[in-house]
Amino acid sequence: MTKKLKFPIYLDYHSTTPVDPEVIQTMLPFFTDVFGNAASRNHEFGWTAEAAVEKARGQIASLIGATDKEIIFTSGATESNNTALLGAAEMYGSKGKHIITSPIEHKAILDTCQYLEKKGFEISYAEVDQYGQVSSEAVAKVMRPDTILVSIMAANNEIGTINRLSEIGALCKSKGVLFHTDAVQAIGKTPIDVQSMGIDLLSLTAHKIYGPKGVGALYVRRKNPRVRLAPIIHGGGHERGMRSGTLNVPGIVGFGKAAEIAKRNMASEPEKLRALRDRLWKGLSSQLDEIFLNGHPTERLPNNLNVSFAYVEGESLMMGMKELAVSSGSACTSASLEPSYVLKAIGVGEDLAHTSIRFSVGRFSTEEEIDFAIEKVVSAVRKLRELSPLYEMAKEGIDLKSVQWTGHH
Ligand SMILES: *Cc1c(COP(=O)(O)O)cnc(C)c1O
16 A cells, blocks of 8 residues: 555546546457447347447446346436436426426536426426435425426535435325436445335436446336436437437446446445545544535535635635645636535535535545645645634634724725
8 A cells, every 4th residue: 555646636536537447448349349339230240239238238227226228328427417307308298397406406407407497397496405415305395286307416516415315206206206316426435226215217427437438327217107208319219219329339338347346346435435535534624723514424425525624715725735636616607716506505605615625535545645635735724824814813813704894895
C-alpha cells in the first residue's frame, strides 16, 4: 500500500469513474476479432456479438434482481431517463397527465419533466426534507387519481442521500401508478432490488460503475404489470421496439463485466469506501471548526462526503488545492455562479451553499490519498480563513447578523 501518490488525486467518482482494467480486457476483442453487428442474423459474426450482448444483459439484470429480457440498452442514463419519462407519458397519457418527481433529481429528469409540461402534462414536486430524503408520505401528499408515473432517484449525486425506495414503491403499487427510479449512483454501493422495492422502470449507466462512457440501460418491468413504452428513437425495432439503433457491442460487453464486478464486490467494496470516507470526514472535522455535513448523516452513499466550509468560497478553495479533483456546490451558469439547486432545496442558505465541496471516493482510492487530501484541505481552509474578516469577527464572538454595515447599498 505504499504506492507513490499521483496528482491530481481523483476524489470525484460521482462524476465518472475510470474503466476497470478487467473491463477493458473483456471489451478489447469486440473492437477487432469479434466485431459483428448483434443484429446480423445470418452469420457467425452476428451470432457471437449477439451472444455477448445477451450475456451482458444477464449480468446487468442480475445486479438489480431483474430478468434478462427486462434490460434495454441505451447510450447512457440521460437517454434512459428520457426514454422512461417520455415513453411512459406517451403510452399512458390517455390515462392521465400527472407525473410526480422531486426537486433534487438529476437534470436529465428535471429538464425532461419541464419539456413534458410544455406538452400538456402536469408535474408535481414531492417535498424533500433537510437531508434530501423524499418520504412516501411526501409522494402520497401530491398523488392524484390522474397520476401515471412517479420518478424518484435512488441516491442523490451531490449529497449522497439514499431514498427508501421500498416505501415509495409500495405506495405506487397500491395506487396502480408506475414507479421509475434513477439508480445511477446507488448501483454497486447500496443494494437495489426491483422486486422487493416495487420498481417498474430503472435507469443505469456504465461509466459510474467502472465501465465505459456512452452506454447505459433501462430496466422495463415485464410482469405485474407489463410496462410498455413508446420509443423516442425509431428505426429497426431493436431492443423490443423500445430503442432502435445498432448496439454498442464493446460498450455493452464492458458494462456487463462492470456489473458482474460490482455484484461480486457488493460484500466488501461499500465497506471499504465507507472507511475511506469516514477517515476523510474525521480528519477534516477534528481539525476544522465551522464545517457542516450536507445530506443524511447515516442514510447516505458510503463514498459521498458533501461539506460546507463556512467563510470559505468553494471556488477559491478548489483553486487553493489543485492537487485534488473534487466538485464544488456551485454551478457556473451563463453569467454568475449559482449555488447548487440541490443544496438550495434542502434548505442550505446561499452563503453556505457557496462554500460546499463534494468529495467522492471510489474503487481506486487509497488511505494515503485520503491522508494527503485531509492535510491539503485543512491547510487551504485555514489559509483562506486567515484572510477572511468575517471569520475573524465570528471568532471574536461578534454576532455578524447584528453588525451595522456601512458603505453598503
Ligand atoms: C451521471 C448521472 C446521470 C447521467 O448519466 P449519463 O450516462 O452520463 O447520461 C443521471 N443521473 C444521475 C443521478 C447521475 O449521477
